[in-house]
Amino acid sequence: MSQHIVPVRVYVTIFAALMVLTALTVYVATLEHGALSTPIALAIAITKAMLVILYFMHVRYSSGLTQISIATGVLFLLVMIAITMADIVSRGWLGTPGS
Amino acid sequence: MDTQVTNEHDRQEHYLNVDYGIRSWLLTRDHKRIALLYLGSITFMFFLGGIFALVIRLELLTPAGDIVGADTYNKLFTMHGVIMIFFFLIPSIPAVLGNFLVPLMIGARDLAFPRINLASWYIYSLGALFGLWAVFTGGVDTGWTFYAPYSTTASYTKVVPTIVGAFLVGFSSIFTGLNFIVTIHRMRAPGLTWFRLPLFIWAHYATSVIIILGTPVIAITLGLVAVERVFRIGIFDPALGGDPILFQHLFWFYSHPAVYIMILPSMGIISEVITCFSRKRIFGYSFIAVSSLAIALLGFLVWGHHMFVSGQSVYAALIFSVLSFAVAIPSAVKVFNWTATLYKGSISFEAPMVYALGFIGLFTIGGLTGLFLAALGLDVHVHDTYFVVAHFHYIMVGGAIMGYLAGIHFWWPKITGRLYPETLARIAALIVFLGFNLTFFPQFVLGYLGMPRRYYVYPPEFQVLNVMSTAGATILGVGYLLPMLYLTWSLRWGARAGANPWRATGLEWQTPSPPPTYNFATTPLVTEEPYAYPLREAREY
Numbered sequence: 001m002s003q004h005i006v007p008v009r010v011y012v013t014i015f016a017a018l019m020v021l022t023a024l025t026v027y028v029a030t031l032e033h034g035a036l037s038t039p040i041a042l043a044i045a046i047t048k049a050m051l052v053i054l055y056f057m058h059v060r061y062s063s064g065l066t067q068i069s070i071a072t073g074v075l076f077l078l079v080m081i082a083i084t085m086a087d088i089v090s091r092g093w094l095g096t097p098g099s
Numbered sequence: 100m101d102t103q104v105t106n107e108h109d110r111q112e113h114y115l116n117v118d119y120g121i122r123s124w125l126l127t128r129d130h131k132r133i134a135l136l137y138l139g140s141i142t143f144m145f146f147l148g149g150i151f152a153l154v155i156r157l158e159l160l161t162p163a164g165d166i167v168g169a170d171t172y173n174k175l176f177t178m179h180g181v182i183m184i185f186f187f188l189i190p191s192i193p194a195v196l197g198n199f200l201v202p203l204m205i206g207a208r209d210l211a212f213p214r215i216n217l218a219s220w221y222i223y224s225l226g227a228l229f230g231l232w233a234v235f236t237g238g239v240d241t242g243w244t245f246y247a248p249y250s251t252t253a254s255y256t257k258v259v260p261t262i263v264g265a266f267l268v269g270f271s272s273i274f275t276g277l278n279f280i281v282t283i284h285r286m287r288a289p290g291l292t293w294f295r296l297p298l299f300i301w302a303h304y305a306t307s308v309i310i311i312l313g314t315p316v317i318a319i320t321l322g323l324v325a326v327e328r329v330f331r332i333g334i335f336d337p338a339l340g341g342d343p344i345l346f347q348h349l350f351w352f353y354s355h356p357a358v359y360i361m362i363l364p365s366m367g368i369i370s371e372v373i374t375c376f377s378r379k380r381i382f383g384y385s386f387i388a389v390s391s392l393a394i395a396l397l398g399f400l401v402w403g404h405h406m407f408v409s410g411q412s413v414y415a416a417l418i419f420s421v422l423s424f425a426v427a428i429p430s431a432v433k434v435f436n437w438t439a440t441l442y443k444g445s446i447s448f449e450a451p452m453v454y455a456l457g458f459i460g461l462f463t464i465g466g467l468t469g470l471f472l473a474a475l476g477l478d479v480h481v482h483d484t485y486f487v488v489a490h491f492h493y494i495m496v497g498g499a500i501m502g503y504l505a506g507i508h509f510w511w512p513k514i515t516g517r518l519y520p521e522t523l524a525r526i527a528a529l530i531v532f533l534g535f536n537l538t539f540f541p542q543f544v545l546g547y548l549g550m551p552r553r554y555y556v557y558p559p560e561f562q563v564l565n566v567m568s569t570a571g572a573t574i575l576g577v578g579y580l581l582p583m584l585y586l587t588w589s590l591r592w593g594a595r596a597g598a599n600p601w602r603a604t605g606l607e608w609q610t611p612s613p614p615p616t617y618n619f620a621t622t623p624l625v626t627e628e629p630y631a632y633p634l635r636e637a638r639e640y
Contacts, residue, residue, distance in 0.1 A: 076312045084348040087415035
């Protein structure tokens with residue numbers, strides 16, 4: 001089985017990036033962003049997750065089939081979040097009867 | 100003469116006699132032995148869940164609460180559901196027949212990851228032990244759906260051990276699904292292209308995709324219930340700032356596709372059995388194959404139809420309703436194709452075929468009543484009534500278990516090397532069919548008339564239909580005990596099966612029964628489409 005050799009330098013760089021992003025998460029949490037607070041925190045978290053998946057889990061160097069499998073997982077996660085949010089966002093549109 | 104045959108048979112080495120002793124079973128990496136370990140485990144759980152069902156039906160024989168109180172009744176239907184769904188139905192066909200047959204059907208020596216396969220049985224067993232611990236130390240009363248906030252705040256029963264059990268069993272499913280996907284991709288015999296695969300394999304491939312995509316969500320959701328219950332962190336409980344409907348979204352995102360985890364493998368079995376006993380190539384092979392994937396995909400988009408009266412947005416409900424109707428299309432594709440396969444076939448009524456024909460009828464009723472429930476207005480009327488109970492039992496028992504029994508009978512000669520008593524098996528199949536309908540058809544009427552589910556007392560005018568249902572349940576119980584008895588009997592006294600007693604196509608029939616440990620003496624070469632019945636018949640007989 002062929003195994004891509006990843007230089008240690010890449011791991012160190014990604015680790016450093018993750019640490020910086022963690023520090024960034026803590027820092028932005030101390031600032032006031034109003035409605036943007038959650039999206040900002042999520043954006044940083046997603047970036048970190050992508051770095052882990054692509055480099056630490058070697059997906060960047062994996063076969064197309066492995067990449068498709070992982071992309072499918074992410075796609076279905078998005079489906080779950082999108083349709084659940086469709087409910088949560090539109091739940092109040094009709095108002096509550098009697099109120 | 101007979102002794103001579105027996106000795107000759109016993110001399111032939113196969114997976115059952117290659118090694119003896121408990122250790123050779125508990126440390127086996129042979130997919131066929133692991134399948135039998137699973138068979139023993141899930142059969143035990145099936146009869147345990149069945150006992151709860153019988154007590155429920157006995158309690159409902161009269162309108163008053165005679166045998167158990169309300170709290171015990173709540174525990175009975177919860178444990179019936181939890182055991183039957185998580186510990187029996189979900190692993191049933193994939194872990195037993197799938198495990199046994201996937202490598203055999205694709206001409207492989209074993210699954211891709213034999214150790215992971217064995218680990219999956221151990222994880223299943225650990226989960227089942229947690230489930231049994233909960234059952235025997237007081238039980239759980241949340242309903243098999245564990246709806247929050249009741250499950251996270253109000254229930255004083257064994258919620259956490261049950262959840263841990265379901266969580267663990269979920270991981271064993273993931274192991275099995277992962278194994279199937281990799282095996283089907285990487286280990287097919289030379290010449291076995293995707294569109295030459297048996298439909299049983301397509302069904303298991305689609306099932307595995309659902310297992311891998313869906314099961315982590317239920318695992319995390321149940322984990323969150325435990326976290327909220329133990330650490331009081333607000334996720335689902337409104338008093339703590341959570342959203343109870345969020346629980347239902349997360350729960351049904353897995354648990355609706357889980358219905359397809361139960362029914363798709365069963366459909367795979369029906370495709371094999373119908374074509375074999377019609378002596379005809381299957382009608383619409385590629386449509387049946389692709390419809391399995393379509394069901395897997397669409398099955399993930401319809402979960403909100405369980406939540407029409409939960410308080411979810413009506414706009415979301417509209418979308419879920421439309422998508423739910425859409426999932427009927429690939430299901431109907433299968434039913435029509437099976438029926439078209441029967442047309443002008445040379446049909447014989449061996450026991451697997453009797454079960455398969457029963458499946459088609461019962462699944463059709465279950466599926467069509469699903470459309471009633473997908474309709475927004477009608478669902479409000481029959482929601483949480485016996486109509487729903489009848490509907491999902493037609494799918495899960497009339498569909499999934501009928502298919503499971505068809506498969507167990509069809510491949511029993513391959514698994515054990517013995518034939519089961521045919522006449523008795525046909526009678527048992529008819530008893531199951533009659534008992535099933537008598538049990539569950541009256542429940543459609545009860546539900547339509549307004550009898551709610553999950554109540555241990557009911558108005559006297561519902562008694563006649565409930566008595567019919569209970570009478571049916573006892574007949575159904577006999578129908579399930581019979582195969583248990585004669586299949587066990589056949590292990591010792593059944594006639595020798597030979598490699599291919601049904602004269603069926605498929606690689607699994609080209610190796611001796613029971614198969615040798617590594618399945619095939621030489622890797623088979625596939626040169627033709629599956630189900631080439633008329634061609635093969637003309638050539639060989």
